[in-house]
Every structure is written in structure tokens, then in C-alpha cells.
Amino acid sequence: MYELFGWGNPRGTYFKQPGDFTYCVSYQNAELIRVPLKIYPSLQANAPIEITNVVFANYSNSGQVLNDYTSALPGGVQFLTPKLTLSTKHVGIITVNITFNSWAGTTKKHSCDIFVNGSGEYECIGYGNADGSCYKDGGDWTATFDGAFITTKSVNIVIGIPDDSEKFDELFTISSSTEDGESKRGAFFAKFGRIFKKSSSVLPHYQAGTSYSVQDDNTSSGSWWTRLDNMVRGFGNWYDGIYNTLTGSVATLFLGGGLLYLIVLVISTFIQDGIGMGILSLVLSCIVGYIGFYVIAVIILIIGLALWIFRWVVWNIYTLLTFLIIAGWIMFA
Structure with a gap:
């Protein structure tokens, strides 16, 4: 009995789908043997995925860390990249769909493929642009993650904590974004910041959540009533930081x-x-x-x-x- 070399890849994606195959062994163009091969569905490849935590980091276009996962996000974020903590038995490549919604109604969407091998932390691909205008609305953003096998997860992000020198009308003018974000793939994708929660000083602080309907990229989401509601919430969150x-x-x-x-x-x-x-x-x-x-x-x-x-x-x-x-x-x- 002799053992031949195996064929495939470490990620288990060579046979992407289960089914019936034929295994053929030949030598010098002469077929030696042909046998049926059945690939069964993998329980691990269909296991549900739960996102238990999300943090963000800010990277430049060249891959330099501008703000790591433990830092607050400043204004002018370039490439916003999530790091997901997953609880799962899943093994295989999954597609994560990510939607960023600002308090002003701007929507940014992209997706990335990551190889999952059970529970752990996994970095997604960064999204944004080099001049930092992709997230120009600043303030409160909502990031939503979904995809096959993934339980939908939404988290709040604060981008660019305004200081006293910022003008009120610049901070709270609702406008739709006109810049297209660029998805950067590779070993150095842009990474940005963490989920940021302000600490209270004298009186307790409360942040109102905002909700948006997902639209195409660079369009304002929701009706005029929703936009008005989000603007009141945005003003309230700004006031929460100064009263x-x-x-x-x-x-x-x-x-x-x-x-x-x-x-x-x-x-x-x-x-x-x-x-x-x-x-x-x-x-x-x-x-x-x-x-x-x-x-x-x-x-x-x-x-x-x-x-x-x-x-x-x-x-x-x-x-x-x-x-x-x-x-x-x-x-x-």
C-alpha cells in the first residue's frame, strides 16, 4: 500500500461545495484507476457566527497606524477598519458586509472576505480614503455587520470629538457625502480607533441612539422626519458634552x-x-x-x-x- 501526496489548501476551500466527484490516478497519460469521491457538508462550514465585540483603528493609506484600537477616533479619519471578536465553531472563508451610517444620514457600504477558524479576533479590510473626507460628517456613526451565518450586529462609533473651536453650523449641517471610499486590501489596510464612550464629570451623560435605513452609497437615508429626528438627537448628544x-x-x-x-x-x-x-x-x-x-x-x-x-x-x-x-x-x- 502506498500513500500519494495530498492536494488542496490550508483553508479548506479547494472543494468549495459538497457533492459527488471522481478521483482519477494516472501515470504517463495512462489512467490507472478511477473511483468515486463524495464530499459531505461540513458542520463547521455552516456553524453560526456571533459578533461579541467590535473595535476600530485608524490607518493611513501607506499602512501607518494613526490611531490604534485603544484610542479615540479624531476628525479626518482616513481608513476605518473593524476588528471583530467572534464566538463560533465556523471554519472557512466568510463575506462580511459592513454598512457605516452617520448621524447626518450619510451611508458607506463595503464588504470583505476573512478566513475564520473558530472563535477569536479577526481584522476586516479598511474602508475610507487618503484625504480623510470619507467620514467628514464626524460625530456619531453606526456600523452594522451582517452576512451568511453571521448574526447581525450594530455598534455606535464616535468620529472626531469636536472641541470648543469648532463652529456649531459646521458640526450640525446635514449634508450627503460626495466622496467615494476606497476599499484597501492587503497586509496593511487602514485601521481606525475604538468604540468611544465619554466619561461623565458632574452630571451623568446620556447619548441618544440614531437609526437609519440603508441606502446606496453617498445618499441621504430616511425620510425628512427621520433626518429631522436624527438632527435633534445629534444636537442633544453635542449638548450632552457641554452642559x-x-x-x-x-x-x-x-x-x-x-x-x-x-x-x-x-x-x-x-x-x-x-x-x-x-x-x-x-x-x-x-x-x-x-x-x-x-x-x-x-x-x-x-x-x-x-x-x-x-x-x-x-x-x-x-x-x-x-x-x-x-x-x-x-x-x-
Whole structure:
């Protein structure tokens, strides 16, 4: 008995489909033997795939890591590449369909093939372009993954955390994208960032989810009502990141203004009415300042609560309309 060399490949894709085949052995163009060969369906090739986690990284067109999987995504992301954590017994090549939707309604779609060999982490192919305009909307994006054997998975991404210098109208103008993303294949595909969650400081933060219907590339998705709802949600998420700063600014204004007023009052009393009245003014100012501090603290608390409630008013278009109806009813009832 003799054993011949095997034929195939390590990925198990030589016989892509099960079925009946004929195995033929020949020598010097003379057929020696011909036998039937039956390939049975593989349980592993049809096993379901669950995506348990998704992270992103930012790579340049040349393959340089701009932001790794543990970093936040900046504005001007070039190639956005997911790394999927899979829970599965599947073995074989699968096609992953990926759809990126921005809060402004822009849709980007592409797909990539990856070889899966059971549970583990697998990198997909990056999508974007070299000038960083593919994800120009910035803000909140939703990435959806699906495909054969894959349980559909959607995750939220934040691209480009706006700083105070960014203009409001630039951040919240809804526009459809006109740049086509380029799918980069190879050992160095663009990789970008992680799923980013802001940490709270004083008051708790809440991010409203957005929903989009999948359309063709570079088109605005959803009806005008959906776009309006997404714009209200986008404004609410932006406001969510600044209302603590507003509360701090109000506190600084009240406390600083009150302190400045008392200092000017004491100095002017020293100048106009002499040392005796100046000292008396200083003592009274300390008493008033002590009491005023707690009064201002209560006022700041009330203002902070009002700012926090407003966050829920702009949670989505429905909460905003409900607030306007209730406010109108109170005003004109």
C-alpha cells in the first residue's frame, strides 16, 4: 500500500461545495484507476457566527497606524477598519458586509472576505480614503455587520470629538457625502480607533441612539422626519458634552461677579468714607459674602437642574415636540 501526496489548501476551500466527484490516478497519460469521491457538508462550514465585540483603528493609506484600537477616533479619519471578536465553531472563508451610517444620514457600504477558524479576533479590510473626507460628517456613526451565518450586529462609533473651536453650523449641517471610499486590501489596510464612550464629570451623560435605513452609497437615508429626528438627537448628544461646562461657567459668573462687586464696594468705601467705614464695610461684606455663597449655590443648583432637564427635552424629536406642546398649553391655557 502506498500513500500519494495530498492536494488542496490550508483553508479548506479547494472543494468549495459538497457533492459527488471522481478521483482519477494516472501515470504517463495512462489512467490507472478511477473511483468515486463524495464530499459531505461540513458542520463547521455552516456553524453560526456571533459578533461579541467590535473595535476600530485608524490607518493611513501607506499602512501607518494613526490611531490604534485603544484610542479615540479624531476628525479626518482616513481608513476605518473593524476588528471583530467572534464566538463560533465556523471554519472557512466568510463575506462580511459592513454598512457605516452617520448621524447626518450619510451611508458607506463595503464588504470583505476573512478566513475564520473558530472563535477569536479577526481584522476586516479598511474602508475610507487618503484625504480623510470619507467620514467628514464626524460625530456619531453606526456600523452594522451582517452576512451568511453571521448574526447581525450594530455598534455606535464616535468620529472626531469636536472641541470648543469648532463652529456649531459646521458640526450640525446635514449634508450627503460626495466622496467615494476606497476599499484597501492587503497586509496593511487602514485601521481606525475604538468604540468611544465619554466619561461623565458632574452630571451623568446620556447619548441618544440614531437609526437609519440603508441606502446606496453617498445618499441621504430616511425620510425628512427621520433626518429631522436624527438632527435633534445629534444636537442633544453635542449638548450632552457641554452642559457641565455651561453649569461651571454660570457658577463662575455668579461667584466671580459677586466677589468682584464686594471688593469694589469695600475699596470705594475706604476711599470715600475713611478707614472706619471701610473696616465696617469689609466686615459686612464678609457676612454678606458668606450668606450669598449659599444663596448662589442654590441658584446654580437650580440652573444646573434646568440644563440637565433640557438634555432630555432634546433627546429626540418626540421629546422636543412633547415639551413644546406642554409649554404651549401652560402658556395659553
